[in-house]
Amino acid sequence: MIEVQHVTKRYGPVTAVDDISFRVERGEILGFLGPNGAGKTTTMRIITGYMPPTEGRAIVAGFDVLEQPIEAKRRTGYLPETPPLYPDMRVSEYLTFVAKVKGVARSQVKARVDGVMERTRIADVARRQCGQLSKGYRQRVGLAQALLHDPEVLILDEPTAGLDPKQIIETRQLIKALAGDHTIVLSTHILPEVSQTCQRVVIINKGRVVAVDTPENLTARVRGSEAMYLQVDGPGPDVSAALTQVPGVSGVTLNDGAGGPVSVEVTSEDGRDVRRELASAVVSRGWGLLELRPMRLSLEEIFLHLTTEDTTAAEPGVAPPEPPQPGQEEETTHA
Amino acid sequence: MRNVLAIAHKEVKAYFDSPIAYVFIGFFALLFGYFFVALLSFFTSQSMQMSMMGAPVNVNQQLITPLFLNTSVVVLFVLPSITMRTYAEEKRSGTIELLLTSPLTDMQIILGKFIGAMTLYAALLAVTVVHIGVLFWKGNPEVLPVLTGYLGLLLMGGCFVSVGLLISSLTKNQIVAAMVTFAVFLLLWVIDWISQFTGPLAQQVLTYLSVTQHLDDFTRGVVDTKHLVYYVSFMAFGLFLTARSVDTERWRG
Structure with missing residues (x-):
């Protein structure tokens, strides 16, 4: 459904993303994990067609994002890191506007807007101005915006950032419910999120893919x-x-x-x-x-292990760590 | 087309949902009202003298044309603050990510924003219809020069808006956008001032480039193809450059 092939992005002398390749199958939830500045947002922006890659290409639902941007974008919903809201617009007006530019048929606009507000639980703020919303609501309006045209592919850049614990659980449930019909890529630097929501994880560090696997296998591979x-x-x-x-x-x-x-x-x-x-x-x-x-390593430990050791990071596979010493779990993982 | 209108509608709503539109229209009405009173007083005293000498007076030439030319000066000051936000604000707030990842072409976005800004500009001009209407009520000016005058003002505004869009697309900072736009407008305004001190070819070129020169004929009821070509190609070029600028920005990241 999504194919990223040898994508490289350079901003002048800085290489933000370095030869990244991965695939996401239909109906799958892929977690995109990495420290801040690893290149998660850049990769997502390339997949959504916001910016072209310096090298390589991204294919969404069979359409090359660079060659057929309109077709690819029609099938993509994107929640950027900062929800793209117009502060002076009311929530319902905003969603109606987005529905129009996303190409929702005129007769369906109202139904889609109402349905999406229901689904993301923002119906109670429909009349409020976007600029007055709390962080949690903004994030959910941002998610609603991404769902409006019922896209096959959803790209969510840190969907649970700024939410309170209850909202985080609700959002995760929503994302899980969306999988199947939608193919989802979500980025985060919060690890439990990945093990709880995603079927597969791409760990990325300094612009390179460090590991691609299921959360369970990753754990097993390291140990x-x-x-x-x-x-x-x-x-x-x-x-x-x-x-x-x-x-x-x-x-x-x-x-x-x-x-x-x-x-x-x-x-x-x-x-x-x-x-x-x-x-x-x-x-x-x-x-x-x-x-x-x-003594299974938590994803957190694997993550730290993979992203702090450059020697293993250069390899696509994962080198097994030294056998952990009893009572030294903390030290081994933070080394 | 539906996409273009959706963007245009959003732009207009943004002007009218915030105080921007009301402040602009209100202060424009104040300024225009002052010009109207000043020019009208001058015109009545002059027409009194003229009629004593038995010479005919022309409302169009002696009142409406100067009114339009004055309006164009006010527009020069007002339009940069209308266009400054078009792209700069979207870039600053991150909403540009929404537009650029929606199934829209760059030109659809640009045209939407252009129509949006032009709508607010037309709303400004609509204020003056009241004053001109008074002249029709109490006097008998010719209709045609008034209509062509408005056409000229709209075309001239279109040129300014296209330049304003271009400059707004180059920066994240609205103040920078407004200042640069104003400087460019002013330069386009006075570019023919040095024409008489240059060679014959440069003189022609500079005179042709000046935005005011082309407005003059419109206010006198003359719609010359040469002026239409100037305005329309100016606008098209401005919008084209904006599209290039947006695309370049994307590649630079």
């Missing part, structure tokens, strides 16, 4: 083998010895809790689930099993 974190109320060395004997366990690292419960990290052979065995090994010896959880 070479499955690791478990345990907190056991028992004597450290004995616990370590007992766990090493559990079949399928390939390594045990102990971090003695100075008299209190001990923390142990256990790695298993290629993704083998050893949780039951670990639990029974601890319990059968009469120790207290306080905690047992898989």
Whole structure:
């Protein structure tokens, strides 16, 4: 549905986007993740036809954005970083205007405007001037504007910026509900957003694609083998010895809790689930099993990992990090 | 065409939803009213003298033509503040992103903005219809020179608006847009002043370039093709350059 092919954008000597390529399939939600200044907005502006790329091309719904801009734009809804509102216009007037320039048929304008206001829950401010709205409402009017002509492709630049937690959840639900009929690209630098809404993630840093994958796979890729974190109320060395004997366990690292419960990290052979065995090994010896959880890296950790290490960033794939040390999770990820 | 009108409608609404239109029209009415009274007083005293000498007086030549020429001076000051916001404000507030990512051509946007600004300008001129109407009520001026005079004023305004659009498209700053536009208008106004000190060819060129020279005939009831060509090609060139400017801006990012 969206194809970005070797897109490069230079502003004079500054390269904002450097040879980016990715595809978005029909009905998919793609998260566009990266620190501020990574080139997210520039890439989105190229896809929406706001600016042409220096090199490469973007294809939306089968139309080259540069060659057939009108056709491509007819199928694209775009919410820029700052919602493009006219402060003196009332919300309903504004949406009517946008519907007209987006090419909504005259007979459908009113129905579309009403429908979209309903969907984005802004009907209560229809008579207010855009300039007087709160940040949350502005953002939603911006989203409404992008939905007006029922575009196949939605490009949302930080759709939840400036919303309160309740509005964020509502907006995410709305975006999820829109997927399927629409193909969505949304950018953010808030990580939970991506793992909660997106099926696939493109991580971009300094204008380059660092990784493209599902949030789950990304997590798995960074972590070479499955690791478990345990907190056991028992004597450290004995616990370590007992766990090493559990079949399928390939390594045990102990971090003695100075008299209190001990923390142990256990790695298993290629993704083998050893949780039951670990639990029974601890319990059968009469120790207290306080905690047992898989040590999957959060997206946040992967993100920091990918965007702070230039050596791995240069590769399209993801190099596995050093095996994390127990109790040092924080240090490893922020290194 | 529907797109063009949608933009034009939005532009007009923007003028009338904010105090801009009312301030412009109000103060224009004040100024024009003053000119009208001043010129009318002068005209009545003069016509009294003339009639004592038995010479005929002509309302069109001695009152309406100077009125139109005065109006064009006021327009010179007013139009830059109408056109300054057209592009500069959209760029500043980010709404330009909406327009440039909508299925519109650059020319549709430009024409929409042009028609919008021209509508406000026409509303300004409409104020003067009241005063001219009084002359028709109390006197008997000729209709044709009045109509062609308005046509001339509209055409001249069109040239100014096209220049104003171009300059507004070059900057994000409205004050800069207004100042530069005003300077360019003024230069176009007085460009023939030095013509008598130059060679014969330069003299012709400079005289032809001056916006006022072309207005004169219109206020006397003469619609000369040469003037029409000048105004229309001036406008087309201004709008064309604006389109180039918008496109260049896009490539520069």
